Amino acid sequence: MKILEDVLISNLTTMRLGGAAKYTIEISAVEDIISAYNFAKEKGLKTFILGGGANSIGLDEGFDGVILLNKLRGIEIIGETETETFVRGMGGEVWDDFVEFTTKRDLSGIEALSKIPGSLGAAPVQNIGAYGQDIAQVLENVEAFDSLTNKIVTIPKSEMNFDYRKSIFNYGEDKGRYFIIAVTVRVSKNKTLEPPFYTSLQNYIDKNNVTDFSPSNIRKIVSLIRAEKLPDPQEIASSGSFFKNIYVDDKKAAELEAMGARIWQSEAGNKVNSGWLIEEAGLKGKTFHGMTVNDKAALVLMNESAKSYSDLAAAREEIRKIIRDRFNVELEQEPVEIK
Ligand SMILES: Cc1cc2nc3c(=O)[nH]c(=O)nc-3n(C[C@H](O)[C@H](O)[C@H](O)COP(=O)(O)OP(=O)(O)OC[C@H]3O[C@@H](n4cnc5c(N)ncnc54)[C@H](O)[C@@H]3O)c2cc1C
Known part of the structure; x- marks a missing residue:
């Protein structure tokens, strides 16, 4: 240690x-x-x-x-049925290496989550998602150290209360209680994703007449789309999406929809594409206190020349105010503060 x-x-x-x-x-x-x-x-x-x-x-x-x-490392196949394979990885593995481990073996279930930065252990924390997939769809269980009881426990997916960017690990009374040691997913053999795909993925597929939907090809396409749209954390500082999509009541949803906003219906209610709000307010490409709103993915705030957290906080509050004044809704921050 x-x-x-x-x-x-x-x-x-x-x-x-x-x-x-x-x-x-x-x-x-x-x-x-x-x-x-x-x-x-x-x-x-x-x-x-x-x-x-x-x-x-x-x-x-x-x-x-x-x-x-x-820094816990290791990925292994721990079991299989006729149709599924169980893959277990240690929490300190790089998430994208875990995805590659599955796609190389033609296993489907997390290929659209390719190139999301970060570790495997953090993936269930905010239920990472992209291009129509999220880890909750394939998660079997996690092994975790319970800092309350000092025991290692296995937590099945059914107990993780997953929602959009939410789980017991980052929300509610058990927030921060568990150290995720290992993650096991069940991914499908001899299966591929089928159309219709998530909009931007479908657009690429249509434009390029793609007919190979194998896990490795979807991984390749998602990697291309992401490289085109999202800042590479090695080159540009960011936390990816800085703001979450938000939930609004039916009246607000109708009002925003009439203005052109994209709204998804989900179990938790009307989810508004916050990127649309930011774009509609004309903030794409604008810089606040050294933080620039990405001109392709409006939810992404890039740290181009911010010198401190205070700069970021000032930028966040200015953007939130502009959105509040314009649409009367509150943007929420996605990344966690270390405190
Ligand atoms: C350019 C860019 C693009 C991104 N795109 C996406 C995207 O498409 N979809 C998406 O969902 N996210 C995306 N993100 C956000 C980020 O990649 C994910 O949230 C990822 O899971 C973070 O992993 P991490 O290891 O870096 O987490 P960290 O920042 O290290 O930790 C995040 C949280 O998880 C907790 N945590 C971390 N490890 C453990 C563990 N082992 N046990 C318990 N708690 C733990 C931490 O305490 C913290 O609360 C993006 C980020 C960037 C920079």
Whole structure:
């Protein structure tokens, strides 16, 4: 177990902001988890679990606590039926390597989630999703360290209360309680996704007369679309979508729809495409305090020259005010703050 002091959170997160964390512990074996929690308890400090830092933002004052940096590695096939294969990966694996492991074996279920930055262990936390797939659709279970009982538990999907960007891991009374050690998905053999696809994927398929819907080809197409539209975290600092799509009541949904907004009906209610609100307000390509609204994907805020979290917060509040004044709705931040 490696304990580091005063590591800058800006170096651990893709938004590249934030001061130093008092301690950072690299978790490279399951035994390290309990030692790390004990270390934090002895020092009377709080903990924050970090994978790739692609959905977490550091504050200017840093973090007066212990960051648990998940470095647990390994991917394996642990079982199969006639139609499905069970693939288990350790939480510190790179999510996209896990996707590639499945598509290389012609397994379908997470191919549209290709190239989402970050770790496997974080994938269930906000139920990552893209192009019509989300991890909840294929998740079997996670193995996790329960910091409340100090036990390793297996949590089945049915107990994770998944919703749009939500699960028990980031919402409600169990938020932050579990350290996800390993994730198992059930993916399909001899099956491909079928049309109609998610709009932007379908548009590409139509334009290029694609007829090969194999997992590896869908992975290839999604990778191309993403590279065209989204900033590469290696080159441009961002947390991907900075704002979430929002839920509104029926009256508001009708009003926004009449203005041209895209609304999806879901179990949780009317979900509004917040990207449309931002675009309609003319904010694409605009810069606020060094943070620029991506001109292709309006939900993405890029840190081009922001010097601090305060700059980001000022940009966020200006954008929220513009949207509030124009549409009378509140935008919500997607990335988590490290505190
Ligand atoms: C360019 C870009 C594009 C993106 N595109 C998408 C997209 O298409 N769809 C999408 O859903 N997201 C997208 N994201 C967001 C991000 O990639 C995902 O949220 C991803 O799952 C973050 O993984 P991470 O390991 O970096 O998480 P981190 O930022 O390290 O952690 C995120 C949260 O999960 C918790 N956590 C992390 N690991 C564990 C663990 N092992 N156990 C328990 N809790 C844990 C953290 O405490 C934190 O609350 C994008 C981000 C970027 C930068």
